[in-house]
Amino acid sequence: MRPPLSKADYVYEALLEEIRTGQIPGGTPLRAAAVATRLGVSVTPVREALRRLEKDRLISYEAHHGATVVDLGDEALEEFYGVRAVVEGLGARLAAARIGAAELDGLRRLHESMVADAAQGRHDLLGGKSEEFHLRIADIGGPAFLGRQARAVRASFPVPPGASLWLDVELAGRQLDAHERILRALETGDGETAEQIMIEHVRAGAAHRRG
CATH class of the missing domain: 1.10.10.10 (Winged helix-like DNA-binding domain superfamily/Winged helix DNA-binding domain)
Incomplete structure (x- = not known):
């Protein structure tokens, strides 16, 4: 407790x-x-x-x-997403070698709940669930250190609710596809692919915030 x-x-x-x-x-x-x-x-x-x-x-x-x-500008935004891409990408690569069946099943259920939310227009729920998806992977990949770092990075930069790309129907669909591809890479133990997809996935958030 x-x-x-x-x-x-x-x-x-x-x-x-x-x-x-x-x-x-x-x-x-x-x-x-x-x-x-x-x-x-x-x-x-x-x-x-x-x-x-x-x-x-x-x-x-x-x-x-x-x-x-502190009023964080564009340079800070780029740094934030750059660090996130490195940390969460590494987490995905390491997780591919460590993930167990129960952990993979939990991630799959979480992803399926996000797909259901998107289909029913509950896009306001997707941002929080996406964060949970990413942090679970970081915890699996680096239970001793990396998961804490991923949380610390995310806590360092404010994200206004209206800035979430998950509120955009088209972008949400693309990001859910990225989650699906990450899951497939984790399932097959393909750490290099999991890392690359995660990096591109995180950087998509940076592009949306810049826009």
């Missing part, structure tokens, strides 16, 4: 989720007193959470301005 969150952990996770999902856009000032009031805590845990977010490079401090959410 997960231990209860400290107040600082609670504030950190709440702000992290709001930044990651774009509820708090880049360039937004974060005033400790206002955050404390909104989240129902004192200023002390808010300040601790802000220090952690600064360490994560999600906020910055400027003289006379205080804490501000």
Whole structure:
């Protein structure tokens, strides 16, 4: 069972989720007193959470301005998807040599649920399930280290809900096809193909965000 969150952990996770999902856009000032009031805590845990977010490079401090959410531009976007492609591609290559029947079956069921969601127009569910699909593969490929790194990379860049390519019917179909091809490569133990498809699949997200 997960231990209860400290107040600082609670504030950190709440702000992290709001930044990651774009509820708090880049360039937004974060005033400790206002955050404390909104989240129902004192200023002390808010300040601790802000220090952690600064360490994560999600906020910055400027003289006379205080804490501000970092406004990540195109160069940061390219770096984010580039790192994701490398990490998740490596995860797919390693997973092809390690995946077991039960793990493969779990990935197949998850993929089939995404296909069903797409067919019924539930595209708002696809982004979260896609993330789970990718992270499961990373965990299988690198249970000691790689899975944690994949999560850390994803947590470092906010993705507004409306920016998900899974909301586009045509693009969602292409990405589901990529998932299917990754599954076939994993099933046959073809790590090189799994890695290449994963890299191209992740880079498609970068192209969509640029557009």
